[in-house]
Amino acid sequence: MTSPVAATVHTFVKGHGTGNDFLLYADPDGAAPLSTSEVAALADRHTGIGADGVIRAVRSAAITDGAAGAGATGREPAALWFMDYLNADGSVAEMCGNGIRVFVAFLRHAGLLALGDGDTVQVATRAGVLGVRREGAAYAADLGLWSAPGGTEALAQGFDVSVAVAGLDEPRPGLRLDLPNPHTVIALEELEQLEALDLTQAPIVEPAPAHGTNVEFVVPLGEREVDVVDRTGAVIGSKTVGVVRMRVHERGVGETLSCGTGACAAALAVRTWFGAGAPQEWIVQVPGGELRVRMLPEDHVELAGPAELVGEFRTI
Numbered sequence: 001m002t003s004p005v006a007a008t009v010h011t012f013v014k015g016h017g018t019g020n021d022f023l024l025y026a027d028p029d030g031a032a033p034l035s036t037s038e039v040a041a042l043a044d045r046h047t048g049i050g051a052d053g054v055i056r057a058v059r060s061a062a063i064t065d066g067a068a069g070a071g072a073t074g075r076e077p078a079a080l081w082f083m084d085y086l087n088a089d090g091s092v093a094e095m096c097g098n099g100i101r102v103f104v105a106f107l108r109h110a111g112l113l114a115l116g117d118g119d120t121v122q123v124a125t126r127a128g129v130l131g132v133r134r135e136g137a138a139y140a141a142d143l144g145l146w147s148a149p150g151g152t153e154a155l156a157q158g159f160d161v162s163v164a165v166a167g168l169d170e171p172r173p174g175l176r177l178d179l180p181n182p183h184t185v186i187a188l189e190e191l192e193q194l195e196a197l198d199l200t201q202a203p204i205v206e207p208a209p210a211h212g213t214n215v216e217f218v219v220p221l222g223e224r225e226v227d228v229v230d231r232t233g234a235v236i237g238s239k240t241v242g243v244v245r246m247r248v249h250e251r252g253v254g255e256t257l258s259c260g261t262g263a264c265a266a267a268l269a270v271r272t273w274f275g276a277g278a279p280q281e282w283i284v285q286v287p288g289g290e291l292r293v294r295m296l297p298e299d300h301v302e303l304a305g306p307a308e309l310v311g312e313f314r315t316i
């Protein structure tokens with residue numbers, strides 16, 4: 001591979017969360033951002049290293065307005081590190097739920113952060129400062145406020161757009177939710193319908209959201225009793241959780257094996273459709289594994305799941 005990368009950046013760590021994979025690098029002083037075309041070249045699965053996104057770790061004190069792209073939060077005294085997340089096509093996204101867990105794992109691996117089991121670190125993102133708690137080898141992130149751009153009317157109705165996709169005969173109703181990156185969730189009745197979808201092309205959402213959208217197709221699978229364990233792993237009770245199967249087409253990427261903010265949108269949409277009495281916790285099954293979503297007070301939502309680092313890659 002001929003390096004598409006600026007001379008200052010050659011070494012990347014590859015990591016993933018339930019198969020949603022990223023290339024990460026440290027740029028403490030904010031001196032080595034990558035261009036859109038450099039990111040796209042690196043993320044290319046045939047001629048680059050390959051990834052769903054590229055994540056740059058910048059000291060938040062080094063972020064000046066606009067330096068990290070549209071929506072940069074500026075200096076964040078509450079958080080030492082800023083997560084600069086870019087999609088595989090080089091476009092800027094407001095948030096990445098799988099990425100923020102892998103980001104924290106990367107900071108620990110690079111010796112840039114010490115985080116005890118059960119402790120929480122504040123991370124600056126384009127969605128504001130978010131807390132990420134370590135749970136052994138996994139992480140739980142409070143992704144902050146969710147909202148429905150269609151307002152209470154869309155939530156009451158359960159949908160506010162129409163979505164056409166290859167593999168389904170007719171357009172289906174979809175519900176838009178912001179985490180704060182844009183999502184559109186569509187319910188299907190059968191797992192066979194989910195498996196038959198062709199997500200090699202982006203689903204067509206009408207009316208088209210102004211800034212594009214990630215699109216999640218979901219099949220609700222009912223409720224399940226699961227063990228409640230303490231920090232030592234001992235079972236101390238049980239609780240009821242909802243279960244959802246999901247496939248996703250990500251804005252700026254294509255179909256991915258997982259999407260963390262998408263899993264939250266899926267759980268929020270299914271909970272909305274179920275109405276009062278729906279579980280507050282959800283297991284979201286994605287092609288790359290399982291994620292846990294928990295509704296927190298004041299319209300916050302928590303996403304928990306694994307974060308794994310694969311290896312280091314050096315471009316030439």
Ligand SMILES: N[C@@H](CCC[C@H](N)C(=O)O)C(=O)O
Binds near residue numbers: 258260
């Ligand atoms: N995979 C991410 C979402 C990444 C951003 C998304 N493609 C967008 O453009 O909004 C996740 O885990 O949340």
